[in-house]
Amino acid sequence: MYSKILILNFPPREAQKPLVCQLTKKYDLLFNILLAKISNQKEGYMVLEITGEKANFKKGVNFLKDQDVRVSYPEQEIWKDEEKCTQCGSCTAVCPTEALHIKRPEMEVLFDKEKCSLCELCILTCPTRAMGLFSKTPEEVM
Ligand code: SF4
Ligand code: SF4
Structure with missing residues (x-):
């Protein structure tokens, strides 16, 4: 598939x-x-x-x-820097596709990149700048 x-x-x-x-x-x-x-x-x-x-x-x-x-095809991808993430959960409140969601009962914020629509709302919301954009190589785009 x-x-x-x-x-x-x-x-x-x-x-x-x-x-x-x-x-x-x-x-x-x-x-x-x-x-x-x-x-x-x-x-x-x-x-x-x-x-x-x-x-x-x-x-x-x-x-x-x-x-x-x-x-x-999206030439950029969202990434989550696990070292900067404090698991505050703010990004999960704005993520429209639930790509960012809270795993319970651990209360760990997980990122499912397959669901990400690249809206960038999490980047604006994250207080520690753990969410960011990076450019793909041409091979990765196709
Ligand atoms: S870019 Fe948008 S869809 Fe993707 S993780 Fe961030 S808030 Fe969710
Ligand atoms: S807003 Fe930032 S620090 Fe908070 S859970 Fe999301 S990625 Fe982690």
Whole structure:
């Protein structure tokens, strides 16, 4: 199984169409929307994780591009510096995808990078600057 996070930018005329649903219907791909901002008459933005057969993944991406959707891959990744983290839990309150969550009863703050939508809210919130961004190499991006 192949899994990848994609960033989609929809032009205004495509923003209201259920194009992402077609990925499942046409190409048997599963999608998990990590972040979405779509407003009427304006460009839409979506970050989603797509899972499925690699050949179908490529077909699905080509389908989106054919619909004038701009498809890109995140070039940066969020990281958590365990040495700086004080387990205060502040980041878990703002994380929209539960990528940052508290493990109970240990009360340990865990980071699941697969769920991260790169919204950067944790970076703004963390009092010890334990959360940060780093750039991937071109090989890591693809
Ligand atoms: S960037 Fe931080 S707050 Fe946003 S989804 Fe990722 S871990 Fe959560
Ligand atoms: S806000 Fe920062 S210090 Fe607090 S739990 Fe999250 S990463 Fe750790």
